[in-house]
Amino acid sequence: MNINNRWTECLMSKYGVAWFKMNESSGNILDSKNGFIGTPYNLIYQVEEGINFNGTSSYIQFSDKVIPIGKKSIYFEIKTSRQGNPEIIMTQTMGSAYNGTQINLGSNGHIYFTLGKGVTGSPIVSVTTPLAFDGNWHKILITWDGTTDINGVKMYIDDMVNPVATTTATSLETLNPSYSLSMGRGHDVANRYYFQGQLKNIQIYNDVIDPIAKFNLIRINDKYYTYKNDEFIEIELTKENLKLYGIDLLDMMTTPTDKVRISMEEENRLGNGKEFSKVFNMTEFKKKFGKMKKINEV
Structure with missing residues (x-):
């Protein structure tokens, strides 16, 4: 693990x-x-x-x-x-x-x-x-x-x-x-x-923790991604996937430096997670996070 x-x-x-x-x-x-x-x-x-x-x-x-x-x-x-x-x-x-x-x-x-x-x-x-x-x-x-x-x-x-x-x-x-x-x-x-x-x-x-990472859903050009197996995976936006992959706070995934560079903003909340929109373009995102895959390819 x-x-x-x-x-x-x-x-x-x-x-x-x-x-x-x-x-x-x-x-x-x-x-x-x-x-x-x-x-x-x-x-x-x-x-x-x-x-x-x-x-x-x-x-x-x-x-x-x-x-x-x-x-x-x-x-x-x-x-x-x-x-x-x-x-x-x-x-x-x-x-x-x-x-x-x-x-x-x-x-x-x-x-x-x-x-x-x-x-x-x-x-x-x-x-x-x-x-x-x-x-x-x-x-x-x-x-x-x-x-x-x-x-x-x-x-x-x-x-x-x-x-x-x-x-x-x-x-x-x-x-x-x-x-x-x-x-x-x-x-x-x-x-x-x-x-x-x-x-x-x-x-x-000072509390019971869950050490398994929970990650945000990120929207780029009307597509949604989550983080799985050390890479970002394209995922269908459903309430079930929001429950599985979404988390409440952007701070869960970003440091202050990252937030300046990524510049995400909260749009709405569904289920137990939140949907985030991406301001910079796909080229910048690929430079930071690497190759994308669809979730059914994993």
């Missing part, structure tokens, strides 16, 4: 708490959303390949909690091949006897998401599923709607449509986390459980 950066920017603008791209070449680990700063210890910087943790002394320590209480989404990408050890990916807690979020790997080859509420053995949430320790990148998304509704907690691996695990929270999360956020090791001095592997593109939200 390809995660679209433009859509991520949109989600960040609406629900974002922190976005650690983990593409630094040295120094602190920086959040591009709200300016959180992680202090690095013994990391191996791999730029576009993320941050490598050595499994014995690598970690990132924050002075802030970062992950919010209540409803949340946490997305990250992970690569690891060492199986058989409990390892901490990120934590604000020290087990269910403390408050906060923890994501960790188990010695059984599973990944765990736990929300502690200060009562030993009685977490608000505990959900787990097997993870492939195959040395390849895997995309992880964990969401909680902040309620005790049935299956309000979901965990996704690679397939961002169908959760691999769900569970129901036992209570609301009302207390602040016990500790500031740590990545790559735990807070328990006696059992640090260092992580060995790579992390990148860590995104934290």
Whole structure:
């Protein structure tokens, strides 16, 4: 599943708490959303390949909690091949006897998401599923709607449509986390459980997000286009297609620079989407977006 950066920017603008791209070449680990700063210890910087943790002394320590209480989404990408050890990916807690979020790997080859509420053995949430320790990148998304509704907690691996695990929270999360956020090791001095592997593109939200990009319909010379499979596709204008491909806000797809160049204007609204007209000509559009196809050719 390809995660679209433009859509991520949109989600960040609406629900974002922190976005650690983990593409630094040295120094602190920086959040591009709200300016959180992680202090690095013994990391191996791999730029576009993320941050490598050595499994014995690598970690990132924050002075802030970062992950919010209540409803949340946490997305990250992970690569690891060492199986058989409990390892901490990120934590604000020290087990269910403390408050906060923890994501960790188990010695059984599973990944765990736990929300502690200060009562030993009685977490608000505990959900787990097997993870492939195959040395390849895997995309992880964990969401909680902040309620005790049935299956309000979901965990996704690679397939961002169908959760691999769900569970129901036992209570609301009302207390602040016990500790500031740590990545790559735990807070328990006696059992640090260092992580060995790579992390990148860590995104934290204060709502349940859908990481699959939604795009506008665009009108050019009485033809309509949407974005699919990394290219613009000609599509028939129907109410059903507006529901499938339309979105409410032009800001969902455009940066301020793009809006100056594209100069779209809202004309009307049908169904759950909106129709937009295009001011510049087809030649300019092709230069920006490339070859067109009809949707039945895909």
